[in-house]
Amino acid sequence: MIDFHCHLDLYPDPHSVLREIVRRGCSVLAVTTTPLAIDGTKRLIGSAPHVRVGLGLHPELVATRAREVERFCELVESADFVGEIGLDGSPPHKASLALQRDVFRTILQRTALLGGRVMSVHSRGAAREVLEDLGRFGGASTAVLHWFSGSLRELECANESGCWFSVGPSMLKTEKGRNLAGHMPADRVLTETDGPFTRVGNSPLFPWDVADAEATLGRLWSVDESEARARVRENLRSLMKRGALERRGNGRSSA
Ligand code: MN
Numbered sequence: 001m002i003d004f005h006c007h008l009d010l011y012p013d014p015h016s017v018l019r020e021i022v023r024r025g026c027s028v029l030a031v032t033t034t035p036l037a038i039d040g041t042k043r044l045i046g047s048a049p050h051v052r053v054g055l056g057l058h059p060e061l062v063a064t065r066a067r068e069v070e071r072f073c074e075l076v077e078s079a080d081f082v083g084e085i086g087l088d089g090s091p092p093h094k095a096s097l098a099l100q101r102d103v104f105r106t107i108l109q110r111t112a113l114l115g116g117r118v119m120s121v122h123s124r125g126a127a128r129e130v131l132e133d134l135g136r137f138g139g140a141s142t143a144v145l146h147w148f149s150g151s152l153r154e155l156e157c158a159n160e161s162g163c164w165f166s167v168g169p170s171m172l173k174t175e176k177g178r179n180l181a182g183h184m185p186a187d188r189v190l191t192e193t194d195g196p197f198t199r200v201g202n203s204p205l206f207p208w209d210v211a212d213a214e215a216t217l218g219r220l221w222s223v224d225e226s227e228a229r230a231r232v233r234e235n236l237r238s239l240m241k242r243g244a245l246e247r248r249g250n251g252r253s254s255a
Contacts (some may be wrong), residue, residue: 003207083120112139115249
């Protein structure tokens with residue numbers, strides 16, 4: 001099972017979650033919300049197999065932590081993955097959108113200079129702006145749009161510009177979410193939870209709860225759950241190949 005967007009460091013007991021991830025053989029991208037969390041998250045993960053860490057600066061934190069973009073730019077060269085980054089234009093964060101865009105563009109440009117990275121990207125309430133900035137400043141990086149909630153037209157733009165997507169149980173619970181997922185290219189879709197911020201009842205979602213998303217994807221793709229899981233695994237394999245090329249700088253654009 002694959003959880004390509006999980007805040008592993010923010011669970012109340014991350015060590016026990018990690019043990020269970022390893023026991024079940026899940027592949028996880030542990031995204032961070034601030035570059036200051038990268039060292040602690042790496043220590044937490046240690047040598048756990050198939051658990052990778054993303055260097056992030058969450059758009060919801062930019063209003064108070066914009067200056068951490070400098071630290072991000074220092075650390076990104078040695079980061080294999082980037083995330084969570086992006087823009088949030090929803091009412092509580094709209095006021096900082098201009099600042100968020102400065103930070104996002106700085107991150108994209110610095111990452112593009114290094115050849116690019118696979119990036120887990122937040123776009124709530126700002127899909128159009130995210131796609132614009134990725135198009136102008138994203139270079140050869142591969143953006144995985146996490147929990148995409150834009151319009152079908154915006155989804156089409158994202159498809160055309162080569163974006164990937166990660167979808168989870170919370171997104172797929174809604175009719176809109178399922179409709180969007182049904183329009184995503186099936187060879188560029190991964191599963192995620194966004195745990196522990198997503199919940200079922202009183203419990204946060206755990207990486208293995210992507211099983212629920214696999215079942216829904218199976219219905220959307222008219223295949224059974226195990227075939228859906230196999231396809232997502234194949235997608236991750238092909239994304240990792242792209243990521244390895246980008247990290248070696250082969251994706252470096254001339255711009
Ligand atoms: Mn998140």
